Amino acid sequence: MELRHLRYFHAVVEAGSLTAAARALRMSQPPLSVAIAQLETELGTPLLVRTSRGVEPTSAGRSLLESSGRVLGEVDEIVATVRRSAGRGSGVLTVAAVPALIWHRIPRLLREVAAGSPDLEIRLVDPPPWTALDLVANGRADVAAVLVADPKRFVARHGDAFEIRDWGAVPLVAALPPGTEAPDPLPLHWFDDRLVLLPHRTAAVPSLPELVEAEFLRLGVVPREVRTVATIQNMVPLVEAGLGAALLPDADGASLGRFDIAVRSTHPSTAPLRALVLARRGASADPVVGRLLELVDSTSDHSDAVSTDRVRFPIQSQDAREDR
Incomplete structure (x- = not known):
């Protein structure tokens, strides 16, 4: 199975038609149709079905879309990491963040990251928080920034899969x-x-x-x-x-x-949400991701905090909130 065929398949599903996908891929439609047909033959099942709106994935196609998305994300991450390590350009950094952080904290963070890696291509997406986690887990994003109500519970649930940094209240x-x-x-x-x-x-x-x-x-x-x-x-x-x-x-x-x-x-003041920044376990070995996580650590408010699995959270009693 060729990676380019998987990328073609993703392009067709995203575009909703072979014609639009061929245009986006800057190729003619016949070779694209042949590549999709070869992929279907190799897997032994139809992957696309024609509808009045264009083409849509079959149940098998949806399964392939999900599993191959993880593979392609990991391949892209490997390529970017190797290029950065070899000094052949800074590669791509993809950040998935919730809007409340994009409105203020994310621009300052990315400005600092870009200053240290002027050739870095930074991509920013704003999916719902659960999708942001999936993007990082599947290798489609390098880092996610989310807001949580109970950070300790979040770490207990997701700490094995992610490196998590506290970014303050x-x-x-x-x-x-x-x-x-x-x-x-x-x-x-x-x-x-x-x-x-x-x-x-x-x-x-x-x-x-x-x-x-x-x-x-x-x-x-x-x-x-x-x-x-x-x-x-x-x-x-x-x-x-x-x-x-x-x-x-x-x-x-x-x-x-x-x-x-x-x-x-x-x-009275309500309890705050907590901003968390997370990457896949081991991702901090990548120079750019590691630098970003260091910047998060340096800009977080760690007053009155305790350590929990490399994450520090402030302890604030309910009575204290009611007194404010």
């Missing part, structure tokens, strides 16, 4: 429709009998929805309705449109200022 702020007249700090009971927006929960990475629900339960806050949306980035325009209010992570105390929303601190 990310506090929550109230995000209200533009023009809302509300005090600052905002009493959390302001959310009583109001429509509150939350992203979907995910068992793989408990994050904002779990934290907000726990804080509302602890304080007895009872919204009129909790409406779920796909991701945090979907929540902001809905708040801007006046369709709800939310608690959102604000990594630097100003990153939400670019949006047309009213931002307030809260009283």
